[in-house]
Amino acid sequence: MSDKYSGDIKLRPIENESDIQAVVDVWFNTSIKCHEFVSEDFWHSCKKDMKDIYIPNSETVVATINNEVVGFISLLDDILASIFILSEYQNRGIGLQLLNHAFEVRNSLTLNVYEKNTKARQFYENQGFKEKEQGIDEHTGEPEITMVWNRA
Template sequence: MSDSAPTRSEVVVRPASEGDFDALTAVWRSAVEATHDFLSEADVDHYELRVRNEFLPAVDVHVAVDAQDRPLGFIGMAGHRVEMLFVDASARGRGVGSALLFWAAARHTALEVDVNEQNPQARGFYESQGFEAFDRSPLDADGRPFPVIHMRRPAPHRP
């Protein structure tokens, strides 16, 4: 990725295909290495295989791309739940994550997401997007000691 990653207005969100999964796994690794200081290299390697072979095929994945159709980030949805949202480290802070959430919010009036407690950048991002914490689990979905904050953004109130 170059330093000239596009802004939110220049990002296109399109459905991902299985042919995108290798590039999306690379985006995932870049994002995790930039934000998940609490994971060891062995943890990252372990999850990388699962992302590619298990997690991506299990959700509705959409990818944010630049004008050359290069993946900048992606979102994996299961109904109204954001199961994954990762932005390549070189594109962080340029509206890619916001564009992906905007895409999701256009399809679901309320959204939920789980955030690793040890990743305060992600929690701050979701809070800036209107999400609020409503619960906490001391272990992640695999029973590992990575606490999870459960967050939701309620549907807008309409009189």
């Protein structure tokens, strides 16, 4: 019997429309599970822009296992715009591999994370990000934290 969680993790740039759709699906499914304090309707309202604007205009790398997209990271200049891993693949080092890719191609990174997303905040702090400022996400009204990382 095959284990869907086994297999090597491979990182590669998005290549086609199918990859973009897979990234949007990972983003949507993970957003709902990890940000339950934000209305699911909000995430639905963002799907088209994610597919048509944000992902195509960012530098996006996907993580695949057995050719299935299970996570991704999107960079826009020195902004870490998105990093999402399907919940069933979290805590397996995939996020760290994606973040290490970003560390290799950038000298500094800035990101925003919801204050209530304590798991993500801890992950970023463990990887050397420091809190810069606090604010409110203009789209959701949720408190968020801006964090920065600089190459030592």
